[in-house]
Amino acid sequence: xxxxxxxxxxxxxxxxxxxxxxxxxxxxxxxxxxxxxxxxxxxxxxxxxxxxxxxxxxxxxxxxxxxxxxxxxxxxxxxxxxxxxxxxxxxxxxxxxxxxxxxxxxxxxxxxxxx
Amino acid sequence: xxxxxxxxxxxxxxxxxxxxxxxxxxxxxxxxxxxxxxxxxxxxxxxxxxxxxxxxxxxxxxxxxxxxxxxxxxxxxxxxxxxxxxxxxxxxxxxxxxxxxxxxxxxxxxxxx
Numbered sequence: 001x002x003x004x005x006x007x008x009x010x011x012x013x014x015x016x017x018x019x020x021x022x023x024x025x026x027x028x029x030x031x032x033x034x035x036x037x038x039x040x041x042x043x044x045x046x047x048x049x050x051x052x053x054x055x056x057x058x059x060x061x062x063x064x065x066x067x068x069x070x071x072x073x074x075x076x077x078x079x080x081x082x083x084x085x086x087x088x089x090x091x092x093x094x095x096x097x098x099x100x101x102x103x104x105x106x107x108x109x110x111x112x113x114x115x
Numbered sequence: 116x117x118x119x120x121x122x123x124x125x126x127x128x129x130x131x132x133x134x135x136x137x138x139x140x141x142x143x144x145x146x147x148x149x150x151x152x153x154x155x156x157x158x159x160x161x162x163x164x165x166x167x168x169x170x171x172x173x174x175x176x177x178x179x180x181x182x183x184x185x186x187x188x189x190x191x192x193x194x195x196x197x198x199x200x201x202x203x204x205x206x207x208x209x210x211x212x213x214x215x216x217x218x219x220x221x222x223x224x225x226x227x228x
Contacts, residue, residue, distance in 0.1 A: 034216075042222075043221040049216065089157055101148055103158070105157030107157050108155075
């Protein structure tokens with residue numbers, strides 16, 4: 001079956017530090033990969049996605065590259081801000097057409113950025 | 116355009132009771148999925164509905180059921196509530212044409228006492 005493994009948190013950084021959150025996956029077929037962010041007390045927001053090998057998703061200074069050879073989709077940001085403090089979820093999807101839209105999520109990584 | 120809406124925002128129930136949660140997808144989206152997020156964990160898939168038909172079901176007991184209406188809104192029902200059903204319940208709206216992107220609502224926080 002499909003699974004996603006994220007690095008254990010929490011991660012605590014100072015403002016302007018470099019961020020990496022590791023994500024590896026196991027999947028049948030060729031999954032689409034996602035990073036979602038959850039701010040305190042809120043639902044999930046799509047941060048970025050990649051649909052095929054070597055694709056790079058990017059948004060708001062965050063980037064992640066779909067690495068098929070290492071089955072990884074690590075999230076990076078060059079300079080974090082206090083406002084980036086949130087829980088980050090890596091997820092994958094292997095459905096197609098009008099059915100099987102199940103997303104498989106990792107357990108989430110809590111990021112805290114201090115001023 | 117309005118995003119995904121869910122109601123109620125918060126809910127407190129006691130064991131054995133029944134609960135109904137509601138979701139309205141993004142205008143033009145015909146598919147919704149429901150997820151359960153227990154505190155400190157990633158969301159777990161419960162159901163997917165497309166054009167009013169169930170298209171996927173996760174590993175949840177029969178106490179959990181759902182339906183989708185002609186306007187594509189959806190309800191999640193949970194019977195005989197257990198303490199372990201306490202969680203954030205998320206609804207996701209999915210566009211058509213084979214897109215793989217799901218847009219989540221703010222969730223309903225259910226507390227079972």
